[in-house]
Amino acid sequence: MKRILLLFFALMLLCPFGAGAENFVNLTPKPKQMTVGTGTLSLPTNFRVCVAGLPDSIKAEATNFVEFLNGKSGLKVKTTTKTSGAQIVLSRYAGTLDPEGYKLDITTSGVKLQSNTTAGFFYGLTTLKKLMPASVRAGVIDVNLTALPLPVVSITDSPRFGYRGFMLDVSRHFFDVDEIKKILNVMADYKLNRFHWHITDDQGWRLEIKKYPKLTTIGATRENSYLTDLKHGPYWTNKQDGPFFYTQEQVREVVAYAKARHIEILPEVDMPGHIVSALAAYPEFSCWPDGEHKIPLQGGVYTDILNVANPKAVQFAKDVMKEVMELFPFEMVSIGGDECPTNAWEQNAECQALYQREGLKSYRWLQSRFIKEMADFIKQHGHKTAVWNEAITAKDSELDSIKAADVTVMCWHPAAASAIQAANMRLNNIVTFYGPYYINRKQSKAPDEPSGAGDGSDNLAATYNAEAAPNSLTAAQRKYYTGVQGSFWTEHVGTNDYLEYLALPRLLAIAEAGWTEPSAKNYNNFVRRIQADTTYLNLAGFTYCRRDLTTASAADMVLPRVSNDTVRHYYQLQTRATDASRQGRSIELLSSGSSLISTYAAKGAQANRLWTAPTATKGDANYDYQLWAFEQSPTAPGKYALVCKAFPKGSLKQNPTQQSNAGRWDYDTNAKHYCFELGKAGYGKDGNSYYYTISSDQVGGWYLNASMPGQGLAVNLWTDAASGNGGLWKFVAVDAVQGMEALTDVLSDASSLLNKVQTYAAKKETGKFSAAAKAALAAGIAEVESELARGNTDVTALSKRLSDAVNALWASFGYLEEGQQYRIHNNVEAFSGLVLADLNTDAYLRYSFLPTDTVGTKWQIVSSTINADHSQTVRLQNVTTGRWLLSASATNLGKIGYAVRMAPGRAGVTFAFNPTTQDYQISMGGHNFYPVPQTSTALPGIIGAGSVLEHKPQPIRPQGAAWVIEQVDNNTTAINTPSVDNSERNTIYDLAGRRVQHPQKGLYIEGNKKTLHL
Structure with a gap:
């Protein structure tokens, strides 16, 4: 028994974090079943995809996959009908799979993808693409890419729900076709398959309807717009918004684009409420045709609604939906049906007459009756109807009509209760929680969160952990739970970057809710995967919220002092691992004479490479090799170069030797690489110091790690920074001086001012500073930096030297001059x-x-x-x-x-x-x-x-x-006196030569002279 235990512990030392550690495979949404093997498959950049014996529709999927890789990523991939020489083989699956299911097997010798449907092959190829380097997935050429490493895995996969959606409101604010396509791209990449396009509402009609042109000539324009700039905040544009709408040709283009990505579009034309934009164009269809119908500027619920008792108004609705169904050849269309007040019906003679004639019990029944009539019309044209949950939850609704209409119910508020009600009525439901799934709402309470809807509680964790179909459902109820949807309303959002910032990564959490069974979900694991995906999101040009992808917000995190070329704040970076082999070790840059090189040569130890070593003390030969400064990027705050005191002109290279736990980190002695981020997966306080994870933005999801003896105690890479605390580094400040932080701030501000000012040589120029004063400030900065480098710690005197130079610079500023x-x-x-x-x-x-x-x-x-x-x-x-x-x-x-x-x-x-x-x-x-x-x-x-x-x-x-x-130049006037015929002494002209009968206050021409009227 003793020998077995000794052997077990010996094997433990050879593993990065003990037995059972599994290589990280980054796939979101998480597959239904996945087994990770050992080793990797290295695909050449000119690999072949075999499509032998498959129908044309599946061959087309393979062709699309190949064309994407070749067109965007610069690869040289081809399809073939021969299995010989093909690294990827597509074939039919012999058993039974879900309509969107697939089986993917990657071994060290090749890839086998099986399915029975085009959708299944599409999602299998999507998974395969996601396992490739981020540059390939993002469609960005990487000239250094010579092979495509793939993990050895076996995946059997299919989605939890058939409807996995994203709704975008383009009425309150319009988003062009390019942005719609960008959204469709990220949806497809995360296996979302329904785009709910909210194309009409009170604030704007966004779809060309041939039979009713005024819907876009009038209904697509409003007189003002409320916008939020992601950087600067909210404001009123105070200018006309529009006309903004999609032509039918543009819609066909988007439809084709979505189809190629296996996304169905669910168009929504909201009625009978939320229709003011249409009634502003065609007031005859309203309940008060002679009244004012003005497109509102802000969101809300308005009483100007469709007159459902007017046959012409109902025919208008049918005409519109007929054109909509012709444009969108998919299963379902939506007529909204939400937030419809009945006040206008109660006061309208036609509605009153219909109410009496049919013996209705409530004016709400007019809405139920209208929904049933429209659903029947839509069914006659081969489509199904979707509505919001007010169709069944609004007080006094006539539920028998809604049940007979066989609508799908979008359940938003109260989502859980309305979903159960729909299921009990045997109506399919889609859950889109008000709050966590309304991803236009603010996602943080932090003061730096951009202005918007919500109180900031709808963060990434709230979205991820919301459960659409709880365990308490009966089997009879559960079968009507058909999907989930992220919904994005745009009352406060009108720019692409703000849309993406709010939607991502929360939409990806909803994608996982739609695909992955609840038992397989884990929030921390999800965050870890999305952290890895930030490389893809960056390369693909997406704006996204990073707040919940780190352990603390930028506002909360205490960061190390930033250094520059002359003023440095050094830290020893000590691992927080507490096991006997790693405790007390710090990051060291190996010198050519380090004894660690010979000790760990077999593990890759060499000069100018990172390793861990027992923490050195001042006076030790390797002390400077353990001191690290952090220089912040001048263009990208939050990105740092890691600079070793032994080689201050250089920094740590941005890429490891390989992206695995066998990877090592080398040092460039001659260049600065501003690509390292702190605290993305771990941050906290340890005594008087703070600890952080350290990661490169070039290898998302991997962190600098203090390895176990199996890797020679090197600084390697690992995906779980907190596991054993090997990826958490305590930053211990070296030789800190009281008051030095304040001096550094003054020095940083002075240096920043110096880099920004423009100068004049001798004569003052407006908005510029004296070149001599700038030179004096530069000299002052250099002097202070030199004193600091020599060890001068007289903070008060050095701060005064800088402040005097800054004030002298401002004294030379070219202010506006009196008389000029x-x-x-x-x-x-x-x-x-x-x-x-x-x-x-x-x-x-x-x-x-x-x-x-x-x-x-x-x-x-x-x-x-x-x-x-x-x-x-x-x-x-x-x-x-x-x-x-x-x-x-x-x-x-x-x-x-x-x-x-x-x-x-x-x-x-x-x-x-x-x-x-x-x-x-x-x-x-x-x-x-x-x-x-x-x-x-x-x-x-x-x-x-x-x-x-x-x-x-x-x-x-x-x-x-x-x-x-x-x-x-100074002149009496900015214009010449107009040459006018002023023969009549009392005739008055303005400065443009126009005759004025009743002059107001100002300057005028009288008798060929300028006269000031007060």
Whole structure:
């Protein structure tokens, strides 16, 4: 027995983390059955796929697979009808499989994929593609790719649910065909098979209907739009939104694209409620044809609904659905049926008459009756009908009609109760939980989470752990649970990056809920897989939320001090492993004379390679080889170069020698590689220090790991960082000095300012700094860095040296000068050519566009004060009109904030220069200026100030809240005096030469002279 135990422990030492450790195979959604073997298959980049004896439809799937690899990833793959020489063989499965099922076997000699359907082969090939390097999966050429390593696995797979969906609302905000295709791509990659396209709602009609053209000429446009910029926050665009819609030709293009990815599209035309956009175009189909029908700007429930007692209105609905069904050749269409108030029916004579004539018990029965009539019509055309759960849960609904309509019920609120109710009515249901499956809602309570719907509780874990079909269901109920769906409403979302940020990775959690049985699900394992998938998501160009893919948010995580080329904060990186073989070891860069090289040569030890070694102390020969600094990328915050004190000009290479536990990490002595991330899979506090995982963004899901003796105690790779704590590294600061952190912050700010400023040589230029002052700051920074490098720790004196140099630089800044004239240009691309102008047409500050309009575009500085924060407050007078900027109006004017007014009086205008963006924010009374678009329904073409949003008190950059200054030659006026026939002494003209009978305040021409009217 003793010999057996000794042998067992010896074998344990040869394994990375003990017996039973299994190589990580990254597949999401998790397959139904998967056995992982040993070894790998190395596919050549010109492999062959055998399709012998298969029907054309399956051959087409193989061809699509091959064309994707060749067209996107640069491989040289071919199909063949010969098994000889083929590394991948497709064949029919002899037994029984689910319609979407497949069997995939990968051995060290080849790949065998079996199924009995085109869908099964598609999903099998999708799995195979997901096992390939991320660059192949993302369709990105990797010039260094010489082979495709595949794990040895045996997979038998099929989905839990037949409906695995994603709903996108394109009414509240429109998304173009390219973004729709991008969404379809990620859906297909994660085996989602239903795209629920919510193409109409109150706020916009987005589908061309030939018989009713006004649906898009009128219904696809609204007068304003509320957007959230992912970086800057929410705002009103104050301009016309639209016309935005899909032509029928574009729809056919999207349908074909979806079909190729085995995705059915479920189009939704919401009725009889949520239809204001249609009634604005065709008011005769409403309950008050002579009333006002205005497309609303925000989400909500509106009482303007379809008159279901009007046969022409019902025929309109049928005509629309007929064209919809012709465009979408799939099983199901949706007529919505949600959130439909009955007020309008109760007050309409036709509805009242129908109510009496048919002996209805509630006006809600009008909706039930309408749903039944539309479902029958849809059935006659070979389709099934989907509705939201209000069709059965709204008070006083006539359930017999709904049951007879045989609709599929989208269960959202209350999802669980309505799903059970649908099942008890023998109606299929799709579960899309309000909250965790409404993935347009905020996913964190953190202050840096972008503005949006929800309270932040609908995070990734909440989405993943929501269970659509609980164990408490009876067998009779369970068979009506046919699927799950992530739903995305866009009242607050109108940009591609924000859509993707909110949807991903939560949509991937829903994909797993739709495919994988609950007993096989594990949240931590899912996060581990999605962490690995971030390499693919990055390469494929997706924006996604990283918050729940790390152990702490960026706001919560205490990160190590950032170093630069001269000021360094060194750390020893100690493993948190506590077993006898690894405890007390730190990461060391092997020197050419290290004894570890000879000891572990068979395990790959060599100079300039990472290893673990007993933690050194100051004075030891290997001490500097265990000291590490972290230099942050200048372009990608959160990405670091790992720099060893022994070779400070170099850093750790971004790629290991191989992507497995046998991989090693080498050091580049001459270059910086900013690709390492901290804390993605582990973070916490250990005594006075913090520990983190360390990973490269080039190999997602793998972490620097302190290996067991079986790998020679090297620093290798492992996918489970917390297992044995070998992948968690305690950062122990070396030689920390009190006050040094504050000095480093001052130094970092000074260096950042130095890199951003533009300079003038001698004569001051607006918005620039003196070259001499910049040189003095550079010298000051160099001096402080040199002192620090020599060991000077007089933090107070060094901080003062930097602060004095920064203040001297600002003292040289080219501020606006009294008596000088300027033009003030907008610096946001969307407002190119826009300049501030006093057009003298009313009391408001307005703008013009250069080069065509120059009237009233010159401004003169009359007085000036430099403020403590380096901003400047001036009195600003228009050169042409003589009027002054007076103030921002005291009243908030709807969605445009405060109007900036002109008057003979004067007030202070503050210019604050931002060296990062090289432009100014201009404000009065604390309200920043921005241009109100010409298409605004309220005060178009004026300059607004401030914001109407309580949580966002200032306008943001996308609104045009950024300005640059152009110094111009001083003239009495910005334009020549118009040459006009003014023979009549009392005739008055404006500065454009137009006759004025009743002049307002401003500058005019009287008797060939300029006269200021006050």
